[in-house]
Amino acid sequence: MRSLRLAAVLLAVFTGSLALALAQGDSRHSGYQDMGPALRKMQDDDTANPAMLFVQSGEALWSQKAGAAGKSCADCHQHATVSMKGVAARYPAVAGETGEPVDLEGRINLCRTNHQQAPALATESDELLGLSAYVALQSRGQPIAPPNDVQLAALRAKGAEIFRQRQGQLNLSCANCHDDNPGKKLAGATIPQGHPTGYPIYRLEWQALGSLKRRLRNCVVGTRAEAWPFDAAEYLALESYLMERARGMAMDAPGVRP
Amino acid sequence: MKRMLCALLLLLPGLASAQQDSMPSLTGKPGDPTRGRAIVANRSVGLCLLCHSAPIPEERFQGNLAPNLAGSGSRATPDQLRLRVVDAARLNPDTIMPPYYRVDGLTRVARNFQGKTILTAGQIEDVVAYLASLKE
Numbered sequence: 001m002r003s004l005r006l007a008a009v010l011l012a013v014f015t016g017s018l019a020l021a022l023a024q025g026d027s028r029h030s031g032y033q034d035m036g037p038a039l040r041k042m043q044d045d046d047t048a049n050p051a052m053l054f055v056q057s058g059e060a061l062w063s064q065k066a067g068a069a070g071k072s073c074a075d076c077h078q079h080a081t082v083s084m085k086g087v088a089a090r091y092p093a094v095a096g097e098t099g100e101p102v103d104l105e106g107r108i109n110l111c112r113t114n115h116q117q118a119p120a121l122a123t124e125s126d127e128l129l130g131l132s133a134y135v136a137l138q139s140r141g142q143p144i145a146p147p148n149d150v151q152l153a154a155l156r157a158k159g160a161e162i163f164r165q166r167q168g169q170l171n172l173s174c175a176n177c178h179d180d181n182p183g184k185k186l187a188g189a190t191i192p193q194g195h196p197t198g199y200p201i202y203r204l205e206w207q208a209l210g211s212l213k214r215r216l217r218n219c220v221v222g223t224r225a226e227a228w229p230f231d232a233a234e235y236l237a238l239e240s241y242l243m244e245r246a247r248g249m250a251m252d253a254p255g256v257r258p
Numbered sequence: 259m260k261r262m263l264c265a266l267l268l269l270l271p272g273l274a275s276a277q278q279d280s281m282p283s284l285t286g287k288p289g290d291p292t293r294g295r296a297i298v299a300n301r302s303v304g305l306c307l308l309c310h311s312a313p314i315p316e317e318r319f320q321g322n323l324a325p326n327l328a329g330s331g332s333r334a335t336p337d338q339l340r341l342r343v344v345d346a347a348r349l350n351p352d353t354i355m356p357p358y359y360r361v362d363g364l365t366r367v368a369r370n371f372q373g374k375t376i377l378t379a380g381q382i383e384d385v386v387a388y389l390a391s392l393k394e
Contacts, residue, residue: 169371170305170356171347171364180354181323187301187308188319225366 031192032252034183043198043256051133051202051254054126054209058134061127067118073131076115084138089251090145092240094152101155103239104132105211123230129209133200136253143250144197146243159241162234168225174238177219189258195246196239198255205258212239280337281344284359284379294388297381298327304377304385309355313392324355329394336390343382343389358382 032043042048063074077083091104097114108131109120121128146152163174177186178194185191199212206214213235220227228234297304299314306312311320312327330339341348346355357364358376377385 165365167364167366169364169367169374169376172354172356176354185319185322187321191323221368224368224371226368 026248028193028195028246028249030195030197030249030252030255031257032198032255034190034192035256035258039204039256039258043252049202049254049256051200051209051256054130054200054202055133055137055254056130057126058130058132061131062134067112067116069115069117071116073111076111080134080138084135086139086142086145088132088136088139088253089142090147092152092155092236092243093147094149101151101236101240103213103236104135105213106236108132108135124211124214126209129200129211132211133209133254136200136251139251139253141250141252143248144243144246146240146247152240155237155240156244157241158233159237159239159244162238163241167220168223170223172223174219194242195249196242197246197249197251198253198257200253201255201257203257209254212242278348279341280335281341282337283383284340284344285383287383289380289383289385289387291384291387291391293381294384294386297377297385298388303381305356306385327389328392330389331392332394334389336386339389340382340386343377343385 032040035043042050046052059080061073062080063072065072065075073080088104091107092101093107094100095102095107095110097110102110105123105128108128112118113120121131146156163178166173166176174194177191182191182193196212199215200209201215202209203215213230216235216238217227217230295314298306298312299317301307306327307314307317307320309321309323310325310327311322314320334342342355344359345357346353347357356376359379359382361373361375
């Protein structure tokens, strides 16, 4: 029964994104399509996808009371399956409380500090990744839909600029690989188009779940450029640009990657 | 007319190679092709196999972003090969091939690599000697 439902969801995700791609003559595709059948199967099968273990702990955290306010996420947002549908597909977004753009992890931490009055969860901690994976799962199959907001437009423009800027001792830009050479082999790795559809991902090389930021950091370090600190505005700019670049593509988080 | 064109075509590459298509030895000493092969094969030293393939069968995962290095020595002179490894951007400003012996004009280089070239002059000479030995 469960696997039937899963198959139906997967079929919907697949035909949905395919229909969109065909309609637009769109050659964009998720890194999922660049993987071999074994890894695709691992991502597709919730009982084999290692990210689902983190999703389960995220689901548990969702209804666990925390902080001085003694509230859980569920106390404000009730059922994530309803309230969080499509949410991950539109982040980064501007937070109401601060008027500043945040990514999904940042948004979760704003709820922690403001509404639960609990300490922020550490960057790349199992708790934060678990919650964001649980929230991202509710957007499976949903089209990426970045909000229209002038502040975000400025951030995206900055992200686009960084994406095209050559950097590091190897003097490579993101675009050199992801716009100009996707599908080619960089040693053993197929260069993906670099779309953020599947984050957070379980990466076999990490043996862990990791955020989009961690992925970007790996690419920056790969060019032998100075990695920005985790809270740098540059990541937010790149994430915003990548989501815009992937507008309309179907979310397939939590992904598995080599 | 036709003959003039032929003469021009013959002349052009000659001029280019005299001025900018090649570069003399960086050390004045011949490089060692065996050491050069090891540098090319090493993914964290030469990094060449990230993008290129080369006749180094024991290295399994080789890139295909760039021309196969097999036969390099038949296609170019050692001086021409040297310029391509030192700074391929001098021939093609849009190239993705990293500049192996240049420190200026780079952006946001990581602290541990600042002011350093990717390879040393001696390593470049070893790599050039190896490439020159790859005859087809």
